[in-house]
Amino acid sequence: MIDSQLLLAAAAVLRPGGVLTGDEVSSRSTGWISRGSLQAAAIFRPRSTAELSAVMKLCHAARQPVVPHGGLTGLVEGAHAGQHEVVISTELMTRIEELDEAGPTMTVEAGVVLETIHRRAFERGFLFPLDLGARGSAMIGGLISTNAGGNRVIRYGMTRNLVLGLEAVMADGTIISSMYPVVKNNSGYDLKHLFIGSEGTLGIVTRAILRLQPQPRSQNTAFLAVNEFSSLPKILNELNAGLGGTLSAFEVMWNDFYRLMTTPPAKQHPPLPQTYPVYVLVDALGSDEASDRERFSTALEGVMDKGLAADCVVAMNASERAGIWAIRDDIDQFHQYRPWFGFDISLPIKNMDAYVTEVREKLNAKWPDNHTFVFGHMGDGNLHLNVHVGSGDDEARHGVESIIYGALEGRQGAISAEHGVGLEKRAWLKMCRTPEELALMRTMKQALDPLGILNPGKIFA
Ligand SMILES: Cc1cc2nc3c(=O)[nH]c(=O)nc-3n(C[C@H](O)[C@H](O)[C@H](O)COP(=O)(O)OP(=O)(O)OC[C@H]3O[C@@H](n4cnc5c(N)ncnc54)[C@H](O)[C@@H]3O)c2cc1C
Known part of the structure; x- marks a missing residue:
């Protein structure tokens, strides 16, 4: 259910087609990983930063929780929306505003799909190095919000290293425009990093200036x-x-x-x-x-x-x-072993062999018929593990998670290397962050979103 006044007010600030309700919501999928039917109260689809700011002001006044949506390829339930939450989708914010060859940089709105950015950069002799399997659907706002990694991190870094300027809308609708197209800017705090990798819990990314590289020959x-x-x-x-x-x-x-x-x-x-x-x-x-x-x-x-x-x-x-x-x-071959649990962990290379050995021993002891597939971006200290133990229920999931995450302890490991925390990993966050780090994260959340309306429950409960 949603306040009908809020729906009317949102429809007044958004252009036609900007507010979706009923079947237009439930006929949509929840995303790549779960593929269920979307349960949100409504979907707001702004076409500009100004429109997004206007609807956030309305949501803030109504204390309406919102969930940002990009291409829905996230793998940790970060875009999960409940039936009392409003989705704010950037799918209509698809403009490539500028490609500055001298920079070289590209200025884009949050809803531009990664493959479109690749194509435009290529046409002009440049490379936008971020690349991953979901390139045909993932949007730059989602990629920035999850600080996505992918196949070329060892050379070019994570998304964080590829973003020069950023614009975001805060919980109360304030627009923070840090659209600086230069690598060097030490004039106070670098605010874009508040929004990169914070999974839509501190603000909604609306535009970005991306750093391009020469096209490899x-x-x-x-x-x-x-x-x-x-x-x-x-x-x-x-x-x-x-x-x-x-x-x-x-x-x-x-x-x-x-x-x-x-x-x-x-x-x-x-x-x-x-x-x-x-x-x-x-x-x-x-x-x-x-x-x-x-x-x-x-x-x-x-x-x-x-x-x-x-x-x-x-x-x-x-x-x-x-x-x-x-x-x-x-x-897709993992689907031969349904149901499976997927993991994305990081740890120093020197600790990887012992880690994988311990995980396998423990899984074999508990589920002798398990199928466990290990691979990953080793150059970045990042391993993916896909585990099939027969059952896909919560008890099996918890048992497998205890083994995968438990073996990270004492090995300087992290429960998420590149996918983020979302809902899926939040119970385990305390295993790889100190109480002081967690307290500071909560302080930041409280300061930037005191009503707790931005992507509630994600990263920490
Ligand atoms: C086949 C496949 C391969 C993948 N490979 C990789 C890989 O190699 N490396 C990797 O890092 N990831 C990988 N992923 C995961 C996924 O592609 C990334 O997490 C991607 O960044 C999500 O982008 P999206 O637009 O789909 O975001 P969504 O799934 O829509 O959202 C992801 C999160 O970001 C938030 N969000 C979305 N848009 C905004 C916004 N504008 N402002 C604020 N918050 C926002 C959402 O609320 C959610 O918390 C893969 C996924 C698939 C399906």
Whole structure:
């Protein structure tokens, strides 16, 4: 239920089609992960920052809780809305306002889809480096609010590193416009960081100035089989040193993940035998085809000569490259093992092997028939684990979570590397944040949103 006065007032400040109710709400999905029917009281769809600010002022006056929506590809129930909450969707804020070649920067509204940004940057000879599997749906406002990571963090950093300027609307409708198109601005607090990664709990992102990079002119990709986990950090260091800063992905796959992705019904054939304990996909983006290729080959030879990898294939063309990347990206194969629980943790590389061993031992002891697939952006200290134990009920989930998160303790780990906390992980947040850190987070929330109307219950209850 929603206050009818609020609906009328919102309809007056938004253009036609800006307020959705009834079937127009319930016919929508809750998102990529849960795919249920949306339960919100209404959806407000502003077309500009001014409109979004106006509806937030109304919601604030009515103490109406709101949930920001982008492309709904988030994986931690951060966009979950209850039936008394109003969704504020940025889906109609889709303007690319400017591409400044001198910057180089791109100024966009929050609802622009990542793939659209990629395309526009490419057409003008630039690269927006943020890339992930949800690129066709995820919107820049959602990506900023979750500080998304993806496939090229090792080279270009997380979303936080790619945003120069930001505009957001606060809980009371105040517009904070920090749209500064420069890397350097130490004139007081850097307020954009309040909104990057805070999952819509401190403000709603409306516009951003993104930092572009030159379009790479070369790409080299290899796939390596490795006998010992302990060789992986050495390979990473060897390649980092040998590739002159062009290493752009270092994606590790344990044997079970590799087998799943290269055995029918999966479409990919195994480029290397399925018998090694661990594999790594290596990708380098550079600026000169001939010299980059040579440097890549020399660096890989160094790895092989030192006996760090047991076997290796190099992609000779775009189709072979796509085939290798498809092994990493074909996550639909997890659906062979429904129901599954997905995890996104981080910890220092030096602690990863012992962590994975402990997790497997504990899962095997409790669920001998479990299927556990481990892979991830190892170069960023980020592992993904997908676990199938038969049941998908709350008790099974809690049991698996206790093992996955419990093994992080004492290993400098974090319960979320790149997906955020949302509703799904909030009970575990205290495992990787000190009481003082949590208290400061709550102080910030209280200061910026004293009525608690912005994305209530997300990150902490
Ligand atoms: C196939 C697949 C692959 C993925 N791969 C990766 C990956 O490699 N790395 C990674 O980091 N993530 C990955 N994700 C997760 C997801 O794509 C990211 O979390 C993405 O940033 C969500 O963007 P969205 O527009 O879909 O946001 P939504 O799902 O709509 O929202 C996500 C959160 O942000 C809030 N929000 C949305 N828009 C705004 C706004 N304008 N202002 C304030 N808050 C807002 C929401 O309330 C919610 O809390 C993947 C997801 C899928 C489905």
